[in-house]
Amino acid sequence: MFNNLLKIGLFSIAFISTAASADVLNANEKKQIMALKETALTSELSYNLIESLTTEVGHRLVGSEGDKKSITWAVNKMKALGFDKVWTEDVTATYWHRGEVEAKVIAPYPHKVVAIALGGSVGTGDKGVKGKIAHFNTFKDLEAAADNSLNGKVVFISYRMERHIDGKGYGPAVAARKNGAAVAAKKGASAIIIRSIGTDNNRLAHTGSVRYDEGGKAIPAASISNPDADMLLNQLKRSDDVEFYLKLTSHSDPKVVAKTANVIGELTGSEFPDEYVTLGAHLDSWDVGTGAVDDGIGVGMMMATVHHIAQLPVKPKRSIRVILFAAEEIGLVGAKTYVEKRNGDMAGHVIGAEWDFGVGPIYEMKTGVGKKSLPALYDFAKYLKPLGVSVNKTNTAKAQSDMSLMSQAGMPSVNFAPDGSLYFDYHHTENDTLDKVDAKALKHNTAIYTMFAYFTAQSGVDFSQ
Numbered sequence: 001m002f003n004n005l006l007k008i009g010l011f012s013i014a015f016i017s018t019a020a021s022a023d024v025l026n027a028n029e030k031k032q033i034m035a036l037k038e039t040a041l042t043s044e045l046s047y048n049l050i051e052s053l054t055t056e057v058g059h060r061l062v063g064s065e066g067d068k069k070s071i072t073w074a075v076n077k078m079k080a081l082g083f084d085k086v087w088t089e090d091v092t093a094t095y096w097h098r099g100e101v102e103a104k105v106i107a108p109y110p111h112k113v114v115a116i117a118l119g120g121s122v123g124t125g126d127k128g129v130k131g132k133i134a135h136f137n138t139f140k141d142l143e144a145a146a147d148n149s150l151n152g153k154v155v156f157i158s159y160r161m162e163r164h165i166d167g168k169g170y171g172p173a174v175a176a177r178k179n180g181a182a183v184a185a186k187k188g189a190s191a192i193i194i195r196s197i198g199t200d201n202n203r204l205a206h207t208g209s210v211r212y213d214e215g216g217k218a219i220p221a222a223s224i225s226n227p228d229a230d231m232l233l234n235q236l237k238r239s240d241d242v243e244f245y246l247k248l249t250s251h252s253d254p255k256v257v258a259k260t261a262n263v264i265g266e267l268t269g270s271e272f273p274d275e276y277v278t279l280g281a282h283l284d285s286w287d288v289g290t291g292a293v294d295d296g297i298g299v300g301m302m303m304a305t306v307h308h309i310a311q312l313p314v315k316p317k318r319s320i321r322v323i324l325f326a327a328e329e330i331g332l333v334g335a336k337t338y339v340e341k342r343n344g345d346m347a348g349h350v351i352g353a354e355w356d357f358g359v360g361p362i363y364e365m366k367t368g369v370g371k372k373s374l375p376a377l378y379d380f381a382k383y384l385k386p387l388g389v390s391v392n393k394t395n396t397a398k399a400q401s402d403m404s405l406m407s408q409a410g411m412p413s414v415n416f417a418p419d420g421s422l423y424f425d426y427h428h429t430e431n432d433t434l435d436k437v438d439a440k441a442l443k444h445n446t447a448i449y450t451m452f453a454y455f456t457a458q459s460g461v462d463f464s465q
Contacts, residue, residue, distance in 0.1 A: 024379045024459045032312060033383060033454050039308050040447035047439050049300035054290035054434050061287035062327045063095035063258025070283050071261050074324050078265035081303055082310035085268065088261040091326040091337045095258035096120050098287055099249030101222060106243040109235055114225040116205035117250040118177060119330060121221040128247030129191040129220060135236050139176040142183055151188035154244045158229055163199040167357055167420040173197045181221040182213045191220045191246050195229035200425035203227050207286050207428045209330050220248045260326040262334045267306050269319040269457065276321040277457045279305060279449065280354035280403040282328030289432030297437060298355035299324055305450045316457035318350065325402040335402035339409055346411040351456050351463045353414045356401035360419025361441040362448050364390050366397035369412040370465040380455045384448060412463035416448060
C-alpha cells in the first residue's frame, strides 16, 4: 500500500519553511519524540489490543452484553497499560434489537435478496410488507416526488457510493440511509430499501443508523447488497411492475433504557495536570462483524499511544486524556453526553484528535487551531515529513466523529487523514473483522498519534491563539 501511494503521488510532501516554524522542542525533547516514534513503529501493542477486543469481547452494539463487557475490558486494559486515572461516565440510550430479515423479489423474476435492517428500524409485523418498487436514482429524486405518490409502494434508492482515498463519497450517499425512511414515509411509502452505503462488490449488506421524524410515521428500512441492487436494477429495466417483499422483526422498546458509558483514561501532566491533550475513538460497534476496523483500530491506537508515553522517565507537562466514546453508531450519544456534562465548556481541552476512519497509512495532517499557534504545528510537521505526511493549509479542520462536537464547542483540533480507499468495503458489515486491519499501517499511524500527543502535551503552546 505504501509503495502504491508513493507511485501515484499521494504522499507528496508540503514544504514547511523554517522561517515560519521555529523549533518548539529542545534538544532532549527532540530525542524523546524520535524515541517514541521508533517505539511505536516497532511495537505490536496496538494490534494486540484490537485482537484482544475483537476476540474476548466481539461486537459491541449499544445495550448488548458485548457493550457491557467492553467497558470492563477498557477499564482493565487502561489500568494495566499505565494510565494514572481511569473512570467511566454514564450514558443512556434506547436499546434496539435487530431481529431477522427476509427480502425477496416476488415478480417478475423471483429472487432471494441479501438485506439487513438499518439501525433503529421499526419492524414490518409478522406478515411483512409487499409492494411495487418505486425506484429513485438518488435521495434528492425521492425528495422531489409528489406527496401521496408512493402510497403502498416500496421505495428503492439505487445510488452507488464512489470510492475515494479520503472517503468523500460517503457524504453524498449516506443521506439515503439516514433520511430516506422519513421522506419516503411522508410520500406514502410502506417501506424503503437502499443500495448499501459501501464500495464493495461482496454479497453483504451494510447496516447503519436510520432517522425518523419525531411524531412522523416510521416505516421499515433496510439496505441490500451491491450485487442485489444491480440485479434489481436489471429487473426494473425489463418491467415497471417489480414487486418486492420485506420482513423485519427489528424493534425498539422505549421503556427499556440501555445503560452504557464513556470510558476515560488519563496520563497526568507533570506541570499542568488540568490541561488536556485529548485523543478519541468510539468503543461501541454494530452487531455485525467484530468492530475491528470501526472502531477497534481507534481504540487500540489511542490506548497504545498513552502506554508508550507513560514509559518515559518524565511525564509530559500536560495531561493526555483518552476518551472511548459510547453509542457513537446511534448518533454520537456518548459525545453529546460528554459535552453536556461539562456544560459545553471545553476549557482545559487544549487540543484534540480522533480516529474513526480508514485502514491505510496517514498521508495528511489538517489543522483547526488559532493562527498564532500554526507555526508550532508546522514545526511538528517536520517530524511527520519522513513518514510521508503533508499538511493541508486551510486550517479549518474539526476532529473526526464524536470529537467534532468538542471542536464545535471550541476545542482546537487536528484531523489526521489516512488512506480510506478500502474502509467502506468493510464498514458496517459482517466483514469488519481483524484480518482487515493493516498491521503495517497501524504501526505507522500509532507512531503519528504518539508523536502528536507528546508534542502537544510537552510544548505548552496555546492552540486556541
